[in-house]
Amino acid sequence: HAKAGGRGRTEHFSDELAAQLTDRAQLEVDLRSAIERGQFALVYQPQMSLTDGRIVAAEALLRWHHPTHGIKLPASFLQRAEETGLIVEIGDWVIAEVAGTIRRWADAGMEQRLAINISQRQLDHAMFFRRLRDAMHAAGAPARLLELEITETLAMHCSGDVIEAMAALRADGATIAIDDYGTGNSSVARLRTLPIDRIKLDQTLVEHIATKVEARQIAQSMIGLIHGLGCEAVAEGIEAVDQAEILRVIGCDVVQGFAVAEPMDEQTLIAWSRGGDQSEALAS
Ligand code: C2E
Ligand code: MG
Ligand code: MG
Ligand code: MG
Numbered sequence: 163h164a165k166a167g168g169r170g171r172t173e174h175f176s177d178e179l180a181a182q183l184t185d186r187a188q189l190e191v192d193l194r195s196a197i198e199r200g201q202f203a204l205v206y207q208p209q210m211s212l213t214d215g216r217i218v219a220a221e222a223l224l225r226w227h228h229p230t231h232g233i234k235l236p237a238s239f240l241q242r243a244e245e246t247g248l249i250v251e252i253g254d255w256v257i258a259e260v261a262g263t264i265r266r267w268a269d270a271g272m273e274q275r276l277a278i279n280i281s282q283r284q285l286d287h288a289m290f291f292r293r294l295r296d297a298m299h300a301a302g303a304p305a306r307l308l309e310l311e312i313t314e315t316l317a318m319h320c321s322g323d324v325i326e327a328m329a330a331l332r333a334d335g336a337t338i339a340i341d342d343y344g345t346g347n348s349s350v351a352r353l354r355t356l357p358i359d360r361i362k363l364d365q366t367l368v369e370h371i372a373t374k375v376e377a378r379q380i381a382q383s384m385i386g387l388i389h390g391l392g393c394e395a396v397a398e399g400i401e402a403v404d405q406a407e408i409l410r411v412i413g414c415d416v417v418q419g420f421a422v423a424e425p426m427d428e429q430t431l432i433a434w435s436r437g438g439d440q441s442e443a444l445a446s
Contacts, residue, residue, distance in 0.1 A: 205425035261301035277309035306335035315346035365399025
């Protein structure tokens, strides 16, 4: 219970609200120590070409090995990390980790790109692109194997400076993807001006394509639009083989989702890539 002002009125927080506030505060404390104690890890989810079945890239996804709660997904902590600005430090860790992974893959002759997710707060930092470049240099990681994913919403609002920095990174060989396309309200005019290579159709746009004609027609139109913009179309969250087959027929270039593979740790992904399991994934 908290006393409000000096008027003797007592405001009663509901137990639930009080508990939520404690949870939020605790989460912030836990996030800070997670960085210091090295509790973050990355898992990698492969992206498969619908043209030849090859694995062309993998997306790095953040996991938190919490000492008491087990493995936590981004949905449970990312928003708090963004509100507190801790995402900047976490993001720097992600960048360093991914740069190291890219170097190891390049050394092993693996030509898959590695995609990382970037949030608004990271792009707000003027030095972000400099730090990214430094991390890649320090690891000896070739830029051609790096892809940046920025959400559609973020892409609509980023500054001219950010666009310039993206273009420079792209000139070095990196690629840029628009993430969660179809969930924000982007303008095609704006998309045309952005230095981008790939557009990822959000899961919500492809989940019903196997059962609903309209869903399939909409997906097909959007793939046409993406190609019209000179980009490759990637479909996210493909859970069934029949979705992938339809996507191939309607011209989608690449798929990512549980139907291909779930996100895996680095060693498992390397073994999986070499084992040829990936050709079985969508072949059945
Ligand atoms: P996203 O970038 O759109 O990533 C795709 C999400 O869909 C991932 O969730 C992935 O595990 C999940 N997914 C993949 N295939 C399927 C499928 O077939 N079905 C379903 N239902 N889900 C599938 P995850 O790993 O929980 O990440 C959630 C979001 O958190 C990501 O969405 C991304 O926006 C954000 N995120 C993840 N890692 C990072 C990071 O390192 N930095 C930043 N800033 N954001 C990150
Ligand atoms: Mg993503
Ligand atoms: Mg996405
Ligand atoms: Mg998403």
